[in-house]
Amino acid sequence: MTGTIAVVGASLAGLSAARALRERGHAGRIVVIGDEVHAPYDRPPLSKEFLAGTATIDDLALVSPDDEALDLEWRLGSRAVGLERQSRSVRLADGGEVRADGVVLATGARARRLPGSDGLPGVHVLRTLDDAVALRADLAVSGRLVVIGAGFIGAEVASTARQLGLDVTVVETQPVPLAGPLGGELGAVCAELHADHGTRLLTGTGVAGLVGTDRVEAVELTDGTRLPAEVVVVGIGALPNTEWLAGSGVALGNGVLTDEGCATNVPGVVAVGDCAAAWSVPAGRNVRVEHWTHALEQPATAAATLLGGAPPVRCPVPYFWSDQYGARIQFAGSRREGDVPRLVEGDFADRSFLVVYERDGAPVAVLGMNQPRLFTRWRRQLRSAVPAA
Amino acid sequence: MITVCPTSSLPPGEAIRVPAEEPIAVFNVDGEFFAIDDTCTHQDASLADGWLEGCTIECPLHASCFDLRTGKPSGPPAKVAVRTHQVVVADGMIHVQVSAAAEGAA
Ligand SMILES: Cc1cc2nc3c(=O)[nH]c(=O)nc-3n(C[C@H](O)[C@H](O)[C@H](O)COP(=O)(O)OP(=O)(O)OC[C@H]3O[C@@H](n4cnc5c(N)ncnc54)[C@H](O)[C@@H]3O)c2cc1C
Numbered sequence A: 001m002t003g004t005i006a007v008v009g010a011s012l013a014g015l016s017a018a019r020a021l022r023e024r025g026h027a028g029r030i031v032v033i034g035d036e037v038h039a040p041y042d043r044p045p046l047s048k049e050f051l052a053g054t055a056t057i058d059d060l061a062l063v064s065p066d067d068e069a070l071d072l073e074w075r076l077g078s079r080a081v082g083l084e085r086q087s088r089s090v091r092l093a094d095g096g097e098v099r100a101d102g103v104v105l106a107t108g109a110r111a112r113r114l115p116g117s118d119g120l121p122g123v124h125v126l127r128t129l130d131d132a133v134a135l136r137a138d139l140a141v142s143g144r145l146v147v148i149g150a151g152f153i154g155a156e157v158a159s160t161a162r163q164l165g166l167d168v169t170v171v172e173t174q175p176v177p178l179a180g181p182l183g184g185e186l187g188a189v190c191a192e193l194h195a196d197h198g199t200r201l202l203t204g205t206g207v208a209g210l211v212g213t214d215r216v217e218a219v220e221l222t223d224g225t226r227l228p229a230e231v232v233v234v235g236i237g238a239l240p241n242t243e244w245l246a247g248s249g250v251a252l253g254n255g256v257l258t259d260e261g262c263a264t265n266v267p268g269v270v271a272v273g274d275c276a277a278a279w280s281v282p283a284g285r286n287v288r289v290e291h292w293t294h295a296l297e298q299p300a301t302a303a304a305t306l307l308g309g310a311p312p313v314r315c316p317v318p319y320f321w322s323d324q325y326g327a328r329i330q331f332a333g334s335r336r337e338g339d340v341p342r343l344v345e346g347d348f349a350d351r352s353f354l355v356v357y358e359r360d361g362a363p364v365a366v367l368g369m370n371q372p373r374l375f376t377r378w379r380r381q382l383r384s385a386v387p388a389a
Numbered sequence B: 001m002i003t004v005c006p007t008s009s010l011p012p013g014e015a016i017r018v019p020a021e022e023p024i025a026v027f028n029v030d031g032e033f034f035a036i037d038d039t040c041t042h043q044d045a046s047l048a049d050g051w052l053e054g055c056t057i058e059c060p061l062h063a064s065c066f067d068l069r070t071g072k073p074s075g076p077p078a079k080v081a082v083r084t085h086q087v088v089v090a091d092g093m094i095h096v097q098v099s100a101a102a103e104g105a106a
């Protein structure tokens, strides 16, 4: 393909797609459209080092000097509002249009909000750099934080806020945090980090609403309890940014639906990263993955699909990490309900252990806390054990 | 010069982390020893915990690969090379001559 390729979404998946397109020899224009005004930046530190104040905005930059050679046309601060299927042109909010021969959809996801919480000062979500800057400023002048949701982002924000000296309570609807990704037993083990570091964790409790008119004052729980709060962070998951594609003819479900090779139902249009739900052979359904490594690696497959040519050999073992209270949690593999966790190293009480999840006696996933070296070996072993799908 | 350990304590394929102000990682690649800064130039991870393959170490956190001979990363997310240090083996002991601070990182 020698024509123009439009990449919609200027973050990790979009930038990785642009790099992969050049690597595969695309010599035509690449126009990268992003609604944020910022050049691509790294999100994981937003709840960790950047929120803590130990990383700067410059540290977050994803674009390196080498990327100059990619010769990308940036359209930052420019939101795509529609895709014209026949001509493959991307309509922009400012009335402009980018006509393209190929389109990469990389619009990611946004934080889910608590209904009725919009615009109340002191209430935050955390997805963007602007979110992080605003939250950091609020944490700096507040004493009491309530985090709604004990998922990875909620737990990381709680951890960082404790480090900053705030009084922190985390509220979780589920009886056990992180049971989805880690299973009940290990979810409970990881959640013990909160108590270790003086964070209150309330589980099995819903949020009835927020109290406060000019500014948030408390979080009211379904059992009637009022938790006083000067700052509230809502960490209840993310939704794919796909609304702008309504009416475009691109098939949507929980994200942009694609085949294994990232192709949508519209020729010349591929989707990658957090916005995409690719067909997974092992799972037998479309799966939307919201992990950094996936957004970094998957675009190489999309570039092969768009330009033609052999798809890259991809590592079929999903991976993510989380840093909480100084503990590094790493997970690789695909865990299902019913897989049996087995402790192979360390001790839960020491917050240093490695657990292997087994299905029919064979390892399918691995979880490490503060065991990077052993974890790396197991992750490798899983890669060689799992046949490339 | 930092004394690391006897050569016999670092078999081929293994790595050791040497605590220092800037910790150093020493690797044994089929009998040849290499030393680099242990902390990844991307974020906070110890490269001695990574995956060694030939003359390349893969970071255990986000998988950037560094060439042990030059310190250069092969691809994202790391953008900056790690410092490399000279290894001297004498009387069965591994020693590292630490490079000057900013040098080697370019
Ligand atoms: C606080 C935080 C911490 C995280 N920590 C970890 C971690 O520890 N480990 C891990 O594995 N993962 C982590 N993640 C997840 C990881 O950051 C994501 O998986 C990754 O950012 C996905 O990249 P993406 O490019 O697909 O989407 P995004 O990063 O969401 O980028 C999509 C971009 O597209 C833009 N966009 C959306 N709609 C439009 C439109 N219509 N027109 C133009 N542009 C548009 C968005 O504004 C955004 O800039 C974390 C995420 C967050 C928010």
Ligand code: FES
Binding pocket: B040, B041, B042, B043, B044, B045, B059, B060, B061, B062, B063, B064, B077, B078
């Ligand atoms: S910390 Fe090494 S690649 Fe990110």
